[in-house]
Amino acid sequence: MMKSWLIFTKAFMLFRLIMKACILEKQSKIEERPLRLANVPSPCPANEEIRVKVQACGICRTDIHIVEGDLPFKKSPLVLGHEIVGVVDKTGKGVKNFRRGDPVGISWLHSTCMKCKYCLKGKDNYCPDFQCTGWDVDGGFAEYVTSKEDFALSLKGINMEPEDMAPLMCPGIAGYCALKLTEAERGDKLGLFGFGPTAYYVLMAANYLGIEAYVSIRSSIHKKEARRNRKIKEPDFFLLFFPLFISLQLLYKFNFLYYFILNGAIFLCKISYFCNLLRPVYLH
Ligand SMILES: [Zn+2]
């Protein structure tokens, strides 16, 4: 009996009707190992959707927030993961821009309403009706995932390993977006507060663009982390002021930094209060 069940499962897998996925059925502390590897039905692409064979999927702090219940559980079982790189495996009706075999990236933004004032201005991540990959809909901790054609990123012509590209789909995008919002240019000074994956990519881009970057880090572990990667030019120096708003006041007083990128909305009011001449920018 067991054997015939196995044969059936293998046959289903062969026809891509069943896939392996890491599923979350109940939120709990990560130490309790709440993710479980299971055989689940493969997703089928709807109209204007593509199905992607996942090659790599990064792990984000947001995934841990969902697992541990800091963010509400929207569906169960849930496949997490929103830093996805893979190749198109199947296209739904009406797909125009992708073909089977095309390399693609899938990020946090699964879909938006496409008609509210934010969507119409290209600020879709402010859309009140946006849906998230690996939260509202299943994500990339699986063999296959589906995505709206309009929200998948073509990775054609990019010569990088999938596992190197995957984190670009979340901290890479968020960091680049914040850097663009500062409108910083060559020779300008840029302050980064905290040094997580987002700042890592902002720093790389800032160095490449000739923007002078300063990093403020409280934790010595993160400081080591920032210095360890030799591919990155050493930031000019590290500011170790604490607490944050005092450091901002000092920087403002000396007219030292013009742009800030902060990893958290909570500090926005403090920045605008203390540094009203600066251009505060924060990430998602
Ligand atoms: Zn993320």
Ligand SMILES: [Zn+2]
């Ligand atoms: Zn919208």
